[in-house]
Amino acid sequence: DAMVIQNPRYQVTQFGKPVTLSCSQTLNHNVMYWYQQKSSQAPKLLFHYYDKDFNNEADTPDNFQSRRPNTSFCFLDIRSPGLGDAAMYLCATSRVRAWETQYFGPGTRLLVL
Amino acid sequence: GQQLNQSPQSMFIQEGEDVSMNCTSSSIFNTWLWYKQDPGEGPVLLIALYKAGELTSNGRLTAQFGTTRKDSFLNISASIPSDVGIYFCAGQLGETSGSRLTFGEGTQLTVNP
Numbered sequence: 677d678a679m680v681i682q683n684p685r686y687q688v689t690q691f692g693k694p695v696t697l698s699c700s701q702t703l704n705h706n707v708m709y710w711y712q713q714k715s716s717q718a719p720k721l722l723f724h725y726y727d728k729d730f731n732n733e734a735d736t737p738d739n740f741q742s743r744r745p746n747t748s749f750c751f752l753d754i755r756s757p758g759l760g761d762a763a764m765y766l767c768a769t770s771r772v773r774a775w776e777t778q779y780f781g782p783g784t785r786l787l788v789l
Numbered sequence: 790g791q792q793l794n795q796s797p798q799s800m801f802i803q804e805g806e807d808v809s810m811n812c813t814s815s816s817i818f819n820t821w822l823w824y825k826q827d828p829g830e831g832p833v834l835l836i837a838l839y840k841a842g843e844l845t846s847n848g849r850l851t852a853q854f855g856t857t858r859k860d861s862f863l864n865i866s867a868s869i870p871s872d873v874g875i876y877f878c879a880g881q882l883g884e885t886s887g888s889r890l891t892f893g894e895g896t897q898l899t900v901n902p
Binding site for chain 1: 820822824829830831832833834837877881889890892893894895897
């Protein structure tokens with residue numbers, strides 16, 4: 677029944693140790709998004725994929741990278757996590773058409789020690 | 790850039806009361822979305838509005854797309870304890886490569902039994 681799945685739900689990493697978060701979808705949507713959400717704030721878009729086309733937001737740090745090997749999966753790589761990267765990371769999907777709404781996964785809570 | 794002003798920031802109400810929250814923008818959007826986010830979870834879509842002036846209901850929830858396309862409101866009637874959470878409005882312009890959402894700052898709703 678789940679449509680947008682994120683694993684793991686909780687991730688603990690060490691300062692500077694690379695970490696990968698994963699997202700998969702059963703909706704066959706063309707577009708996949710990664711957001712960062714800090715406590716009591718709105719989600720902030722990091723980047724999105726339209727099929728295989730990668731679209732980076734201008735203010736997304738180079739520390740954040742993404743891969744989309746196929747339609748169903750998308751990964752968020754944080755190369756050298758800092759304490760300020762501790763947040764909830766949300767994956768979302770939508771169809772290609774511009775007016776289609778975005779559907780969010782349950783998120784991965786990242787803790788950096 | 791585009792900004793959404795969402796108000797109120799927080800609400801404390803008694804069970805059974807009606808609730809109203811709204812979002813205003815300095816620029817127009819083609820779609821307005823309302824999401825609810827429970828602690829530790831991703832945002833869940835409540836209502837999507839696609840046309841100026843549109844009034845849409847989903848159970849006890851009613852939302853309207855303002856005629857100027859710069860605002861939207863969400864009403865919750867006869868609130869219950871499970872309505873507790875953060876409500877986000879989001880505006881969407883709609884781009885062919887995937888739609889960027891501009892989020893409001895959220896309204897934290899507390900319902901006292």
